[in-house]
Amino acid sequence: xxxxxxxxxxxxxxxxxxxxxxxxxxxxxxxxxxxxxxxxxxxxxxxxxxxxxxxxxxxxxxxxxxxxxxxxxxxxxxxxxxxxxxxxxxxxxxxxxxxxxxxxxxxxxxxxxxxxxxxxxxxxxxxxxxxxxxxxxxxxxxxxxxxxxxxxxxxxxxxxxxxxxxxxxxxxxxxxxxxxxxxxxxxxxxxxxxxxxxxxxxxxxxxxxxxxxxxxxxxxxxxxxxxxxxxxxxxxxxxxxxxxxxx
Amino acid sequence: xxxxxxxxxxxxxxxxxxxxxxxxxxxxxxxxxxxxxxxxxxxxxxxxxxxxxxxxxxxxxxxxxxxxxxxxxxxxxxxxxxxxxxxxxxxxxxxxxxxxxxxxxxxxxxxxxxxxxxxxxxxxxxxxxxxxxxxxxxxxxxxxxxxxxxxxxxxxxxxxxxxxxxxxxxxxxxxxxxxxxxxxxxxxxxxxxxxxxxxxxxxxxxxxxxxxxxxxxxxxxxxxxxxxxxxxxxxxxxxxxxxxxxx
Numbered sequence: 001x002x003x004x005x006x007x008x009x010x011x012x013x014x015x016x017x018x019x020x021x022x023x024x025x026x027x028x029x030x031x032x033x034x035x036x037x038x039x040x041x042x043x044x045x046x047x048x049x050x051x052x053x054x055x056x057x058x059x060x061x062x063x064x065x066x067x068x069x070x071x072x073x074x075x076x077x078x079x080x081x082x083x084x085x086x087x088x089x090x091x092x093x094x095x096x097x098x099x100x101x102x103x104x105x106x107x108x109x110x111x112x113x114x115x116x117x118x119x120x121x122x123x124x125x126x127x128x129x130x131x132x133x134x135x136x137x138x139x140x141x142x143x144x145x146x147x148x149x150x151x152x153x154x155x156x157x158x159x160x161x162x163x164x165x166x167x168x169x170x171x172x173x174x175x176x177x178x179x180x181x182x183x184x185x186x187x188x189x190x191x192x193x194x195x196x197x198x199x200x201x202x203x204x205x206x207x208x209x210x211x212x213x214x215x216x217x218x219x220x221x222x223x224x225x226x227x228x229x230x231x232x233x234x235x236x237x238x239x240x241x242x243x244x245x246x247x
Numbered sequence: 248x249x250x251x252x253x254x255x256x257x258x259x260x261x262x263x264x265x266x267x268x269x270x271x272x273x274x275x276x277x278x279x280x281x282x283x284x285x286x287x288x289x290x291x292x293x294x295x296x297x298x299x300x301x302x303x304x305x306x307x308x309x310x311x312x313x314x315x316x317x318x319x320x321x322x323x324x325x326x327x328x329x330x331x332x333x334x335x336x337x338x339x340x341x342x343x344x345x346x347x348x349x350x351x352x353x354x355x356x357x358x359x360x361x362x363x364x365x366x367x368x369x370x371x372x373x374x375x376x377x378x379x380x381x382x383x384x385x386x387x388x389x390x391x392x393x394x395x396x397x398x399x400x401x402x403x404x405x406x407x408x409x410x411x412x413x414x415x416x417x418x419x420x421x422x423x424x425x426x427x428x429x430x431x432x433x434x435x436x437x438x439x440x441x442x443x444x445x446x447x448x449x450x451x452x453x454x455x456x457x458x459x460x461x462x463x464x465x466x467x468x469x470x471x472x473x474x475x476x477x478x479x480x481x482x483x484x485x486x487x488x489x490x491x492x493x494x
Contacts, residue, residue: 148421159415159417168406168415168417168418168419169417169418169421170406170414170415170416170418171395171416171418171482172415174416174481175464175479175480175481175483196443196460196462197460197462197486200460201459201460204457204458204459209457210457211451213443213448214444215442217422233419233420233423234418235422236422
């Protein structure tokens with residue numbers, strides 16, 4: 001299947017927009033706070049956001065002191081919202097798939113990506129392009145779906161008891177990397193599964209040193225407040241990495 | 248439960264010894280070749296082997312040119328075999344739990360550990376002690392059970408079809424770190440589960456830079472020869488890491 005631009009699908013777009021309006025979800029509770037906790041001081045920095053979507057993060061980076069923010073996304077519909085709702089003189093939004101990153105004439109201090117890299121087939125190519133446009137000692141901070149989520153390849157994801165409670169995650173094909181198709185608002189949302197070791201080695205081979213890797217989980221206080229996240233004992237939904245350009 | 252020395256249990260010891268005599272198994276086919284592929288040139292080097300067992304690796308390190316090899320193990324029974332079958336003037340075998348590593352008066356160029364670190368409760372403490380006794384730019388190369396194996400915490404490990412073929416690995420409690428008890432020759436073999444991210448961060452925080460992370464798998468040629476390893480599509484049994492002391 002060719003490169004997919006699922007975010008320009010009407011049904012997907014509306015479903016996704018509604019999800020993002022729900023303020024208490026795994027993104028707002030785990031993924032976003034963890035990603036932001038790994039960011040450096042952005043004052044005076046040039047930032048590139050890969051898969052910027054509605055631009056909600058780009059505007060935050062400006063508030064955090066970034067001098068210039070470039071947000072790229074494959075979806076023109078997402079960028080329309082970004083330009084309308086999250087514009088700023090310091091932000092430039094560009095329609096561009098990550099796979100074309102090598103054509104972007106930019107030197108960035110920090111490259112950030114929130115839940116986009118699992119849509120990319122050529123992970124190694126994108127990481128090399130990020131490395132090339134980063135300044136020396138520049139940082140790449142990204143989140144993606146956890147490999148224990150992306151590995152899923154059809155069939156039941158969970159074994160449940162008679163009351164519907166989750167007993168097990170039905171793990172299969174973790175060692176079989178490549179395309180996956182899932183149903184998320186629409187059928188056949190295309191993603192790519194890679195093992196933890198592949199993600200780590202791809203970064204290292206491109207010239208990055210990994211500084212932190214987090215599989216974010218709720219603490220007890222958060223679980224007491226939001227019991228809907230108790231299933232995270234099976235696994236974290238996310239993988240968040242900070243890596244520095246060293247070579 | 249206190250620190251366990253399962254290798255001095257008679258039943259376990261005999262079962263393990265028999266397993267090791269079987270020349271075609273996951274250790275000999277995946278784990279050992281991968282571990283050795285990550286070793287540096289050992290000529291003239293001082294090597295420390297954590298959990299050396301029968302000393303089969305220590306004698307190899309000498310053949311590979313190591314100037315001095317120290318093998319430590321918690322099991323006196325294992326070390327008796329090591330001293331009898333794999334002795335060399337360049338090898339010193341010491342009965343010592345890894346947890347006492349800080350008391351070892353040694354400066355090592357390379358620290359190697361094969362399938363032992365998942366028995367250690369205080370992983371961070373051991374890694375810090377390894378860092379302290381390594382020379383600048385020294386290497387730590389180790390294998391352990393894959394976190395997708397160590398996470399298992401009782402109950403059925405697999406969902407099978409009516410013919411006994413594996414359908415799923417029943418994954419549970421990956422995010423719940425700590426003690427695990429499994430049956431392997433004897434009941435209640437004690438291990439410790441840690442997530443990928445915890446292993447990575449522990450190394451980084453101790454002052455290591457990760458150079459390579461491998462979850463070894465059979466290639467097609469090997470699968471054709473040894474079809475018994477087809478289940479590795481679910482996951483690798485091992486995690487193998489090379490990390491360099493940088494800070």
